[in-house]
Each structure stands twice: as C-alpha cells, then as structure tokens.
Amino acid sequence: MSSPQFTLYSTEIGPNGWKVAMVLSELGLTYKTIFLDFSKNEQKGPEFTKLNPNGRIPALIDHANNDFVLWESNAIIEYICEKYDKERKLSFADFDNQNFTRQWLYFQASGQGPYYGQAVWFMKHPNGEPPSVVERYQNETRxxxxxxxxxxxxxxxxxxxxxxxxxxxxxxxxxxADRIILGPEFMDKETPHVRKWMNAMIARPAIKKVMEERAKLLSG
Structure with a gap:
C-alpha cells in the first residue's frame, strides 16, 4: 500500500482540521492525520511550530509537492482545490464563482470561526466574566x-x-452552534434552511465518514 499523499495536523476537538479532512475525503485524496494534544500544548512545541509558527491547527504537508507545507484552514482548502480538484467537484472554473467562493471562505474565517470560537471558549471556561460576554458571542452566532x-x-x-x-x-x-452555543432549537425554528443544508452535507458518504470518525474520537 502506498503512503498517503498528505499529512494533516489537527485536533480531535477543534473544527478547523476536520473541514480540511472533509475536502480531502470528498476529493478522494489520501491523508493521515496527526492529532495534537492541546492539554499538553503540543501545538506550541518546536516540532509543530517549525511547520506553523502561529502554533494553531491545522497544517498540511503535501508529500507529492516536495513536502509543501501550508497552514490556515481556508488557505489549505483553496490550495487543495486549485491544485487537485481538476474536475471542479468542489470548486469552479469561472472567475465570478471563484470569487464568490472566496467571499464565503473569508466570511467563514472572519465571521463564523472567531465568534463561534469565542462563544465556545467562554461557555466552557467561565472565569467570572459578566453574562454580557457570552451573550455577545451567542448573538453573533445567531x-x-x-x-x-x-x-x-x-x-x-x-x-x-x-x-x-x-x-x-x-x-x-x-x-x-448546535451542540454548545445555542442548542438545536434555534436552528430548527429560526434557520430551517441552514438545517436542511447541513443535513444534505452530512448525508454525503465522504463527509459522513469524517464526521463519524470525529464523533468516535470525541466519545472515546
């Protein structure tokens, strides 16, 4: 058996590595995942920061491209599509849709990720902050x-x-947002089309496989 083309550095808990795994899975690209232990601060250690000086996951090594290393999840996703999605399964050939895609990737990176991440942090690690702190990030999630x-x-x-x-x-x-920040009721009642869209993705075999892997690790 040949070695996987990519090495993906991720964590069991955080979402960003898993979205890269979903893209790789959907495109049928082979990869192995190295899960860093955040409780031991492995993401800040010298072995990883030589790959990503920011000390955050994910990072990706493309062994088929001279061990090319890239970090920041949406930059990784764009790289994978530009280099390996030749059939445009998850991307677009036309200029306008390429830029619409980039628009949403930037919104996800600047809007969704930071606000949801702060909400989860303050809800899981309360340290005497006023209720308005959690409320702010819950409202931004909404x-x-x-x-x-x-x-x-x-x-x-x-x-x-x-x-x-x-x-x-x-x-x-x-x-x-479902599991921690708002609970499923908000999405079910207030954003039903988002729920339908999520369910359509989750039902796809390649994505379902990745989500089941994550669920198994989190439950263990």
Missing part, C-alpha cells in the same frame, strides 16, 4: 446563522448551484 439563512432560503447551495468548499467550510462550526 447573526451569522441568519446571514446564511437569508441566502439559503433562496438557493440550495452558497455558490454556483452545487456543493462546494464554500459550503463545507461552515459545517463543523455550525455543529458547535
């Missing part, structure tokens, strides 16, 4: 979901009438 709902109520996918990395980038953080 706002992001409403933005998605406003678009998905009119179309099935975010870009170009098909599943793309623009959609996949949002999925894992949205499961955090």
């Amino acid at each position: 706002r992001v979901l409403k933005v998605l709902e406003s678009v998905l109520s009119k179309q099935e996918w975010l870009v170009g009438g098909k599943l793309s990395v623009a959609d996949i980038a949002f999925l894992q953080w949205n499961t955090s």
Whole structure:
C-alpha cells in the first residue's frame, strides 16, 4: 500500500482540521492525520511550530509537492482545490464563482470561526466574566446563522448551484452552534434552511465518514 499523499495536523476537538479532512475525503485524496494534544500544548512545541509558527491547527504537508507545507484552514482548502480538484467537484472554473467562493471562505474565517470560537471558549471556561460576554458571542452566532439563512432560503447551495468548499467550510462550526452555543432549537425554528443544508452535507458518504470518525474520537 502506498503512503498517503498528505499529512494533516489537527485536533480531535477543534473544527478547523476536520473541514480540511472533509475536502480531502470528498476529493478522494489520501491523508493521515496527526492529532495534537492541546492539554499538553503540543501545538506550541518546536516540532509543530517549525511547520506553523502561529502554533494553531491545522497544517498540511503535501508529500507529492516536495513536502509543501501550508497552514490556515481556508488557505489549505483553496490550495487543495486549485491544485487537485481538476474536475471542479468542489470548486469552479469561472472567475465570478471563484470569487464568490472566496467571499464565503473569508466570511467563514472572519465571521463564523472567531465568534463561534469565542462563544465556545467562554461557555466552557467561565472565569467570572459578566453574562454580557457570552451573550455577545451567542448573538453573533445567531447573526451569522441568519446571514446564511437569508441566502439559503433562496438557493440550495452558497455558490454556483452545487456543493462546494464554500459550503463545507461552515459545517463543523455550525455543529458547535448546535451542540454548545445555542442548542438545536434555534436552528430548527429560526434557520430551517441552514438545517436542511447541513443535513444534505452530512448525508454525503465522504463527509459522513469524517464526521463519524470525529464523533468516535470525541466519545472515546
């Protein structure tokens, strides 16, 4: 058996590595995952920071491209698509849809990820902050979901009438909204088209496989 093409550095808990895994899985690209132990601060150790000086996951090594190393999840996703999605399964050949995809990836990185991440942090690690702190990030989570709902109520996918990395980038953080930040009731009642969109992704075999792997690790 040949060695996997990619090495993905991730963590069992955080969503960002898993969205990269979903893209690799959907494109049928082979990879092995190294899960860093955040309780031991492995992401800040010299072995990893020589790959990513920011000390955050994910990082990806492409062994088929001279062990090319890249970090930041959405930059990784764009790289994978530009270099390996030749059939445009998750990306687009036309200039306009390429930029619409980039628009959503930037919104996910600047809007969804930071706000959801702060919400989870303050809810899981309370340290005497006033209730307004958690409320702020819960409200920002609601706002992001409403933005998605406003678009998905009119179309099935975010870009170009098909599943793309623009959609996949949002999925894992949205499961955090369900599990931790807001509970499933908000999405069920207030953003039903977001729920339908998420379910359509989760039902895909390649994505389902990755989500089941994550669920197994978290339950263990």
